[in-house]
Amino acid sequence: xxxxxxxxxxxxxxxxxxxxxxxxxxxxxxxxxxxxxxxxxxxxxxxxxxxxxxxxxxxxxxxxxxxxxxxxxxxxxxxxxxxxxxxxxxxxxxxxxxx
Numbered sequence: 001x002x003x004x005x006x007x008x009x010x011x012x013x014x015x016x017x018x019x020x021x022x023x024x025x026x027x028x029x030x031x032x033x034x035x036x037x038x039x040x041x042x043x044x045x046x047x048x049x050x051x052x053x054x055x056x057x058x059x060x061x062x063x064x065x066x067x068x069x070x071x072x073x074x075x076x077x078x079x080x081x082x083x084x085x086x087x088x089x090x091x092x093x094x095x096x097x098x099x
Contacts, residue, residue: 004028 001010003017003024010017015024079086 001028 001012001014001024002008003010003020003022005022006017006020008017008019010024016022017024
């Protein structure tokens with residue numbers, strides 16, 4: 001943690017800057033703590049997970065549609081990459097329909 005006034009490096013337990021005498025507020029001490037920042041991030045992740053779970057369980061978010069769109073895009077990509085295999089498959093289908 002650093003003093004806002006002079007920039008001197010301070011310990012976590014300091015309440016005053018030993019160089020300029022500036023008082024270190026509780027908010028500055030709390031925000032400079034890595035444990036606090038990690039806790040805030042963890043709380044946001046849990047809240048986002050809870051909201052997503054709520055929407056999925058109530059049916060307001062349709063994951064199946066998202067999965068279907070992703071699958072369709074993979075199929076389209078496969079078709080674009082393998083046009084000769086598509087021709088073979090279509091030819092075999094026509095032969096089976098004739099018999």
